[in-house]
Amino acid sequence: MKNEASIRDKAQAAAEKKAVLGADIDFAVFADKGIEQAYLSDPAQLSMQQQTQLEGIGMEIAGEERSGTYMQIDHSVVHCNVASDGVEILSTDEALKKYDWLSDYWWQAVEPDTDKYTARAALHQEHGYFIRALAGSKIDHPVQACLYIGQEDIIQDVHNIIIVEEGAELHVITGCATDPHVKKGMHVGISEFYVKKGGKLTFTMIHRWGEEIAVRPRTSVIVEEDGLYLSNYICMQPVRDLQMYPTTKLVGRGAVSRINSILVAPPGSHMDVGGRAILAAPGSKAEIIARTLSTGGVVINRGHLLGQSPETKAHLECHGLLLSEQGVIHAVPELEARTGNAELSHEAAVGKIAPEEIEYLMARGQNEEEAVATIVRGFLNVNIDGLPEALKREIDIVIQEFSLKNIQN
Numbered sequence: 001m002k003n004e005a006s007i008r009d010k011a012q013a014a015a016e017k018k019a020v021l022g023a024d025i026d027f028a029v030f031a032d033k034g035i036e037q038a039y040l041s042d043p044a045q046l047s048m049q050q051q052t053q054l055e056g057i058g059m060e061i062a063g064e065e066r067s068g069t070y071m072q073i074d075h076s077v078v079h080c081n082v083a084s085d086g087v088e089i090l091s092t093d094e095a096l097k098k099y100d101w102l103s104d105y106w107w108q109a110v111e112p113d114t115d116k117y118t119a120r121a122a123l124h125q126e127h128g129y130f131i132r133a134l135a136g137s138k139i140d141h142p143v144q145a146c147l148y149i150g151q152e153d154i155i156q157d158v159h160n161i162i163i164v165e166e167g168a169e170l171h172v173i174t175g176c177a178t179d180p181h182v183k184k185g186m187h188v189g190i191s192e193f194y195v196k197k198g199g200k201l202t203f204t205m206i207h208r209w210g211e212e213i214a215v216r217p218r219t220s221v222i223v224e225e226d227g228l229y230l231s232n233y234i235c236m237q238p239v240r241d242l243q244m245y246p247t248t249k250l251v252g253r254g255a256v257s258r259i260n261s262i263l264v265a266p267p268g269s270h271m272d273v274g275g276r277a278i279l280a281a282p283g284s285k286a287e288i289i290a291r292t293l294s295t296g297g298v299v300i301n302r303g304h305l306l307g308q309s310p311e312t313k314a315h316l317e318c319h320g321l322l323l324s325e326q327g328v329i330h331a332v333p334e335l336e337a338r339t340g341n342a343e344l345s346h347e348a349a350v351g352k353i354a355p356e357e358i359e360y361l362m363a364r365g366q367n368e369e370e371a372v373a374t375i376v377r378g379f380l381n382v383n384i385d386g387l388p389e390a391l392k393r394e395i396d397i398v399i400q401e402f403s404l405k406n407i408q409n
Contacts, residue, residue, distance in 0.1 A: 170201055
């Protein structure tokens with residue numbers, strides 16, 4: 001167990017420690033303090049522009065098909081409610097005050113001295129969500145959580161905890177976005193997820209940041225015996241600098257993780273993303289599937305499978321599609337077996353749309369733009385379950401707006 005003093009000491013020692021991956025971000029160009037935001041009894045009190053932003057990241061304003069809602073703007077919790085039995089939602093600050101045992105999870109999956117971003121979150125943390133599915137509970141509707149930047153130049157530092165207790169099932173949809181008028185800012189997000197024996201967590205994250213936002217999530221997931229972790233990550237809007245490399249640790253026999261991601265990098269965006277699965281228990285399985293598309297931005301897509309225990313199986317798939325000669329896609333798949341009975345595989349491919357594919361669809365009545373959109377839509381389809389209809393429509397609209405001018409023959 002880490003106590004508060006040891007966490008702070010580690011964080012202070014790492015305050016200037018550069019991350020292994022990604023550009024180094026200067027905190028001094030951002031503001032530390034935000035304007036206090038008023039609590040909202042109903043998210044419908046937000047402006048129509050803000051509501052449109054939230055709908056684009058999968059949030060239901062009315063919350064009718066949700067088991068609860070957590071919403072944070074800048075450094076303030078502006079709404080939190082529970083609408084279903086078997087689930088608990090609090091800010092992490094409130095949860096730490098309420099439960100002494102939470103220290104057994106706090107900074108256990110992620111180390112506070114990993115880099116300057118984890119250190120900053122430990123020293124400057126402003127809330128974050130605590131979501132717990134009680135043992136044996138089958139939560140019918142997703143819980144939704146929103147982390148929103150509403151002030152120009154601000155840094156938002158959050159620490160999130162999700163605990164799915166033994167035999168429970170939970171789907172969390174979390175959306176991160178900026179207010180329409182905000183162009184510059186930074187988000188640092190620490191997330192520690194724990195899936196207990198026989199539990200199931202589906203975690204869908206949608207990013208919709210501003211064009212000058214720097215984003216540094218630090219996520220680690222621990223899955224116990226016969227537990228299941230399903231992760232869906234979607235980022236289809238401009239972001240200046242995103243670097244994330246979540247790690248899933250399968251520590252119980254028969255534990256399973258599946259990680260899907262859809263990434264679109266417009267001009268000016270730099271995304272260094274990926275995921276690692278550590279198969280540390282017999283019979284554990286993992287799958288990482290990424291679809292990356294560049295219309296002029298840079299995508300570095302990393303994946304690492306580490307087989308540490310016998311009878312483990314994992315597959316890594318990285319496919320990239322370039323729609324512009326100015327774009328860059330760099331796939332970095334890694335397989336590492338430390339036992340002779342681990343079965344690891346990968347498939348990676350990066351390229352452009354073949355002219356014959358467009359010609360084939362045009363011969364069947366589509367024009368060039370429709371043919372391109374059809375191909376891209378099929379490419380980006382990784383069969384993500386549980387997405388809200390509003391978000392599915394948003395994805396379709398973005399794909400349809402890709403014009404033929406982005407393709408250089």
